[in-house]
Amino acid sequence: MIACLPMYDRPETVSAFDLLWSHIRDSLVESGIDGAPKLLARGNRPSAAWTNSHLLLSQTCSLPFRTYLKGKVSLVGTPDYGYESVPKGFYFSCLIANVEDARRELSQFNGCRLAFNEISSQSGWAAPMDESKRAGIQFGSFLRTGSHRASALAIAEKRADLAALDVNSWRLIERFDAVAASLRVLGTTCSTPGLPFVTAFPDLSGTLFDAIENSLMLLPDDAAEIVGFGHLVRLTESQYLAVDNPPSHIPGPCAFANRTDSSDRLDTELPVDSERTESKLSC
Helix, strand or coil: CCECCCCCCCCCCCCHHHHHHHHHHHHHHCCCCCCCCCCCCCCCCCCHCCCCCEEEEEECCCEEEEECCCCCCEEEEECCCCCCCCCCCCEEEEEEEEECCCCCCCCCCCCEEEEEEECCHHHHHHHHHHHHHCCCCCCCCCECCCCCCHHHHHHCCCCCEEEEEEEHHHHHHHHCHHHHHHHHEEEECEEEEECEEECHHHHHHHHHHHHHHHHHHHCCHHHHHHHHHCCCCCHHHHHHHCCCCCCCCCCCCCEEEEEECEEEEEEEEEECCCCCCCCCCCC
């Protein structure tokens, strides 16, 4: 069995999610579940775990869940981060612009360059594509960055005009990344069902749900603040499948940002319908 919690995994959050998993594992052992790994898997592409038949537990993005993971994993539960403006278990993206950008309405960004993490992302790709339709605009070009943090950096460095960041990723960027001072929230997107916990073992869904719920209550305040949610809700598969899928291709010129540090950048032009690889980083 394998377990991973990749969606908000970054150096500052490792200890909190490791502690959460330790409590979840202890609860599973007490419930008689054999084979739960001692440590969370890290370092591989999330999709490799999500499609693994030995997946005990992971958190995935809602877009993969309703596309290539449909029928391959079972819902465990969806975190509720307590955002009062949306239904329980739902989330949204923050539309991020540079603080020096004078535009104040999304309708003013027609023809702009969108930075996005991956085409398989609900928050970074599907949400802004849907929001652009509502605003009656089209993006002129695209910059694929590989992560929300890299998209934030692209906006700060004015290599792109706009990005849509998962609200929870934005919360962590505001807390831990100095680049946040160069950014501002233009607005938010419509809410959709949040990032679900899933398993390849449907018979264990209920046990896993209870284990997560019990483990959240054991977290100290500092770890609980990092994890960000206090309980799970039971959304249905139909609620996820009701969300429209975005374009499966990039509808315009797209560059790929390959960064090793702030002074080493390579933006290479990609054909619109080129094969797209998935980043190891999700936030």
